[in-house]
Amino acid sequence: MNDPILTVRGLTKAYVMVRRTLQVLRGVDLEVLRGEFLALRGASGAGKSTLLHLMGGLDQPNAGEIIFAGQNLARFSEAQRTAFRSRQVGFVFQSYHLLPELDALENACLPARIARTSAGEAEARGRELLARVGLADRLDHHPTELSGGEQQRVAIARALINGPELLLADEPTGNLDSRTGGEIVELLKTLCAERRMTLIIATHDARVATQAGRVIELIDGRMVQDA
Amino acid sequence: MATESKVSVLQSNLVEGKFDLSGRGLVVGSDFAANLRLRVGDTLSVYSPGEIQKMKTAYDHHEQSGVLPDDYEIRGIFDTGYYEYNARFIISSLANAEELYDLNDAVHGLFVTLKDPELATGFKLKLESQLGPDYDVSTWMDQNSAMLDAVLVEKNLMFYIMFFIVIVAAFGITCTLITFVVMKTREIGLLKAVGASNRQVMLVFVIQSVIVSVFGVASGVTLGLFAIYVRNDFLHFMNHVTGFELFPAKIYGFGELPALIIPSDIVIICGGSLVICLLAAILPARHASKMNTVEALHHE
Numbered sequence: 001m002n003d004p005i006l007t008v009r010g011l012t013k014a015y016v017m018v019r020r021t022l023q024v025l026r027g028v029d030l031e032v033l034r035g036e037f038l039a040l041r042g043a044s045g046a047g048k049s050t051l052l053h054l055m056g057g058l059d060q061p062n063a064g065e066i067i068f069a070g071q072n073l074a075r076f077s078e079a080q081r082t083a084f085r086s087r088q089v090g091f092v093f094q095s096y097h098l099l100p101e102l103d104a105l106e107n108a109c110l111p112a113r114i115a116r117t118s119a120g121e122a123e124a125r126g127r128e129l130l131a132r133v134g135l136a137d138r139l140d141h142h143p144t145e146l147s148g149g150e151q152q153r154v155a156i157a158r159a160l161i162n163g164p165e166l167l168l169a170d171e172p173t174g175n176l177d178s179r180t181g182g183e184i185v186e187l188l189k190t191l192c193a194e195r196r197m198t199l200i201i202a203t204h205d206a207r208v209a210t211q212a213g214r215v216i217e218l219i220d221g222r223m224v225q226d227a
Numbered sequence: 228m229a230t231e232s233k234v235s236v237l238q239s240n241l242v243e244g245k246f247d248l249s250g251r252g253l254v255v256g257s258d259f260a261a262n263l264r265l266r267v268g269d270t271l272s273v274y275s276p277g278e279i280q281k282m283k284t285a286y287d288h289h290e291q292s293g294v295l296p297d298d299y300e301i302r303g304i305f306d307t308g309y310y311e312y313n314a315r316f317i318i319s320s321l322a323n324a325e326e327l328y329d330l331n332d333a334v335h336g337l338f339v340t341l342k343d344p345e346l347a348t349g350f351k352l353k354l355e356s357q358l359g360p361d362y363d364v365s366t367w368m369d370q371n372s373a374m375l376d377a378v379l380v381e382k383n384l385m386f387y388i389m390f391f392i393v394i395v396a397a398f399g400i401t402c403t404l405i406t407f408v409v410m411k412t413r414e415i416g417l418l419k420a421v422g423a424s425n426r427q428v429m430l431v432f433v434i435q436s437v438i439v440s441v442f443g444v445a446s447g448v449t450l451g452l453f454a455i456y457v458r459n460d461f462l463h464f465m466n467h468v469t470g471f472e473l474f475p476a477k478i479y480g481f482g483e484l485p486a487l488i489i490p491s492d493i494v495i496i497c498g499g500s501l502v503i504c505l506l507a508a509i510l511p512a513r514h515a516s517k518m519n520t521v522e523a524l525h526h527e
Contacts, residue, residue: 082422082423082425086422091421
């Protein structure tokens with residue numbers, strides 16, 4: 001935990017609506033160290049998810065820089081951002097976003113197959129990761145046959161399958177009861193520590209934030225606290 | 228007779244009796260026999276054009292003389308499947324026909340059968356140049372030009388109708404795929420979030436369309452060929468059930484619905500359908516690939 005893996009400078013993002021412009025981020029500056037566990041806190045609409053999307057290359061800012069491992073993500077082409085999402089970042093979403101047609105193993109292997117990893121190797125990695133998240137005996141279960149916590153574990157295995165350096169979790173406990181949510185955060189924390197991965201969680205849950213090494217508070221698109 | 232059977236289908240198309248023209252024997256078509264209620268073994272009285280002329284002359288001169296017709300025996304009834312022949316042709320021996328028309332040792336005309344009927348026009352030119360202007364040479368195409376033109380018009384019309392049906396079907400594919408893309412918006416967002424490129428997302432929908440199109444074309448060809456195979460059974464069934472003749476021989480000239488399967492036509496139709504279906508898929512597939520990842524992920 002030393003050199004910065006991600007540096008954000010003067011980041012702004014606005015969405016143009018029909019009659020008005022919604023300013024979501026108003027100049028965010030942030031530095032995240034390699035291997036750090038950072039929590040982004042804030043009320044709904046504060047800009048946590050937007051900041052997470054921008055840092056993960058899902059969207060582009062209106063102004064500002066996002067420096068990841070020395071490269072400015074804001075200037076990436078579409079193809080470069082796709083490669084970045086495929087190889088260097090993993091996402092965990094509040095509503096899991098598992099494909100209902102695929103079983104747990106196939107869902108976990110999806111990013112590896114998209115990245116053209118051979119089926120055999122992807123499956124081996126998927127089995128190992130699902131075993132690691134405690135789902136070794138649920139490989140052929142479809143999302144509808146899994147509980148919320150189990151679905152989120154599959155989503156975590158999916159996020160880790162391409163060995164990313166950065167794991168971004170957007171309200172990962174939002175759809176779970178507090179006990180299961182606590183287990184998921186604990187799992188994320190352990191997995192990131194094992195793999196020396198950087199973990200950034202967007203949450204409005206104070207209990208989740210207390211688990212993080214550092215907490216950033218966002219109010220109305222501005223960083224007001226860096227504790 | 229052995230040689231004649233190679234160029235004429237009459238002998239193999241007998242439905243009653245036998246092909247016996249000896250003595251005063253006649254073979255007639257099935258529709259002709261049905262119209263006159265003739266059976267094998269019946270006698271048919273025939274006035275030749277010469278005899279009718281004699282009767283007319285005698286009548287004009289107020290002469291009290293009668294001209295008797297020649298009596299022939301029906302030995303066989305044929306069904307060529309072609310109404311024109313079945314209703315209008317009577318087959319007799321050459322000697323009887325020559326006598327009927329007072330031709331001595333001559334004939335009115337000769338039928339020539341070619342192995343490939345499509346070569347008739349070229350062969351006609353060859354015959355015309357060899358026989359000179361005293362002979363009139365006509366092909367089956369000349370004799371049936373009105374019907375062939377009508378068939379050609381029908382074929383072209385069918386082509387346009389088919390084309391518009393395929394266009395409508397293509398719109399159907401587009402609409403289905405647009406609905407599918409909208410339904411799968413969140414999944415598209417997820418695929419892009421985990422590293423799928425625009426091209427990969429587009430390919431997902433194009434490949435889906437290709438699979439549907441190939442399956443559709445294969446089913447269409449199979450069902451189409453089956454429909455051709457059972458077409459006459461179907462017509463007979465409909466005729467039996469409704470009492471209404473869908474393909475009247477008197478209008479179309481054929482006893483049964485003929486069909487010619489041209490492989491190149493099938494290739495063109497299948498290839499064209501596949502291309503149109505593929506084009507119909509491109510717009511929704513492109514729309515899917517260009518979706519904003521964040522908006523797609525949050526689609527309700």
